[in-house]
Amino acid sequence: ITCYNEDEETLRRTLDSIAQTNYANNRKLAFIVADGEVSCAGDHRTTSEILRGLITKIPTEKPTRPLPYIAIGEGPREFNAAEVIPGVYKSANGASTPCILVLKVGTKLERRTDSPKAGNRGKRDSQLIILQWLKNVLMNNHLTPLEFELCRYASQLARLNPDQFEYLMMVDADTQIDVECIARLVAAMERDAGIMGLCGETRIANKTASWVTRIQVYEYYISHHLSKAFESLWGGVTCLPGCCSMYRIFSRKAAAGSVVPLLVSPEVLCAYSSTDTHTLHQKNLLLLGEDRYLTTVLLRAFPKRKMMYVPRAICRTTVPDKFSVLISQRRRWINSTIHNLLELILVTDLCGTFCCSMQFLVLMDLLGNVVLPSSVxxxxxxxxxxxxxxxxxxxxxxxxxxxxxxxxxxxxxxxxVVYIYWMLIYILAIPIWNFVMPLYAFWRFDDFSWGKTRMCGPEADRTTFITEEERLALEPIPLRRWKDWMRDNLHRLNQD
Incomplete structure (x- = not known):
């Protein structure tokens, strides 16, 4: 669950929806990652402080402290620190879900100078903290102190070694999932071992908040029940939305008794964690639509595996209710879509052949996005x-x-019949969807900011996170294997 600047009510609704699903609580473990010391507008508390108050912390042998790790970023932004806190979330109906808070707090300089948005490195970095950890555990690589703490607490809460986790579900902090959502996604995974990614239907929680939300209802509906449903027939959904998707961490080889990393394969994570953004194409891929790019990377690495759509796995998200916020969001989505489709066109091993192939469908989708304004x-x-x-x-x-x-x-x-009403509203808004937004996005192809989608306060001075002297004075982050960390930890406990 990736968090940024959500308020307490939003976070509580999301966590309640996860805790109250009909999937057994002892079979799920929530990782809640707060992306920096960021506060919501109108609330003096940061997201990290709100999350600390929402969970019941489990006593630990010693006080938790920030642990350094290498973040996604260039220059001074590649350094960061995060605090790992184990706990249990109790929902309004009494359901308890074990969870681990990962609170990104920033470097010592950020914390010492009270830098705005200390520790903020983006959603992709939040995801990669968990993905890199799972990869290192699965492949028995060396672990950082942060990853060792994740291992300890995950084993304690889930009563299962982390290398046995099979599925990873990604949920945005402003998304509420239905009671049967997790169970339906897991059931689909269990039925077909060839599936490596799934998404459900995303519905709008604030349909009638304004005219801006009303014009989005039918657009969300057809993007799932037409676009994703059709792509699912070919086993190649080109975008698993970040608000609610599930991935297979690894695939088992029955004959050899071994596993094949999928979501956490080195090829996937190497591409997804790239900081090489020296071209317009790379910046649109890596800086705007991380969810779509993760899907692209997975399809490129494993073109014979399936990305599917499960219509009965439903979630609800809060959409922008102001036009300035909506057009900023769609600018990012449209530009990211075009550049990701350009990447997928080059994948020759996708399902089908010639005109009856996923590659041809991607080409038609790309052309359709480009000519939308001329169609109006x-x-x-x-x-x-x-x-x-x-x-x-x-x-x-x-x-x-x-x-x-x-x-x-x-x-x-x-x-x-109500969907006919939403369709009529969508038809009236066609000039906005097919003319205004694409032209605005094309005109701002070189704009890689998040615009007004996440306004929450003053921007940090990103050149002062760490000085060159402090960079040289930094001690290297210790790396050890799991058994070595356990031996050292037991030795310290015996000394205490």
């Missing part, structure tokens, strides 16, 4: 031509028939 211009041209008496009724009728068929299929499959 053509639509208005046809409408004006028809009003002037030119015989262009046939293409207009075909366009209308497209939406009519969608409406019929919705009524047949969902039997909910």
């Amino acid at each position: 211009v053509f639509l208005y041209y046809l409408i004006i031509a028809e009003c002037l008496g030119h015989p262009v009724a046939l293409p207009l009728m075909l366009m209308a028939l497209t939406f009519l068929l969608q409406g019929i299929m919705i009524l047949i499959t969902t039997q909910r």
Whole structure:
């Protein structure tokens, strides 16, 4: 669960939804990663402080302290520290879920100077703390002190060695999952060993908050029930959303009795943790849409495995209710989509051949995204031509028939007339979706900021996290294998 600047109510709703699922609490372990000392607007407390108050901490042999690790970043941003706190979250109905807090607190200089957003390194870095740890455990690599603490507490809470964890579910801190969501995703994984990633349907929690949220309802619906459902037929969903997706950590080889790393394979993590952003293409891949890029990397590394969509695994997320925030979000999504599709076109081993292949579908998807603005211009041209008496009724009728068929299929499959209402609102907003947003995104292809999507206070001075003298004075982070860490830990306990 990756957190940034969410308020207490939002965090509590998300954690409650996870704790109250019908999947056994002794079979799940929540990793909650707070991305820096960031506070929500209107609240003096940081996200880390809120999370500390939400969980019941488990007593430890000694007080927890910040442990250094190598973060995702260039220059001074490659250094960071995080505190690991084991605990239990108790929901409103009494359900208890074991959890581990990973609170990124920043370097000593950041903490000493009260730097804004101390420890903030981005969502990708939060994910990679867990992914790199799982890789090192699974492959018996050397562990950092931070990873050793994760091993100790994970073994204690889950009563299972971390190298036996099979599935990793990623949930955003502003997303609530349904009661059956985890069980349905796990069941799909168990039925088909060839699946390496799954996502469910994401619905909007604040549908009627404003006109901005209303125009997004049907767009979310068709992006899942049309786009992802069709891609799932080919076993190649091109984007598993970060708000709620599940991945297979490794695959078992029955004959050899060994395992094959999937999500935590060195090839995947090497590409996903890259800081090489010297071209426009690389920056759009790595800095804007980490969730889509992770899917791209997995498909590129394992093109014969499946990425699937499970429509009955439902989650609900809070979407932007202001147009300035929405267009900033979609700018990132559109630009990230185009560059990720360019990457997938080069993968020749995807399912199918020639026109009946996933590679061809990716090409059509890419072309469709690029020509969206011209399609709106053509639509208005046809409408004006028809009003002037030119015989262009046939293409207009075909366009209308497209939406009519969608409406019929919705009524047949969902039997909910309300979606026709949302479809009509979406049709009225087509100029915004297909003209304004793509043109805005294309015009700002070289803008890699997160814009107004996550406004929470003053930006940190990212050049003062650590001085060159302090960099040279830093002691190297100790690396040891699991058994060596355990031996040293037992030795210290005996001395105490």
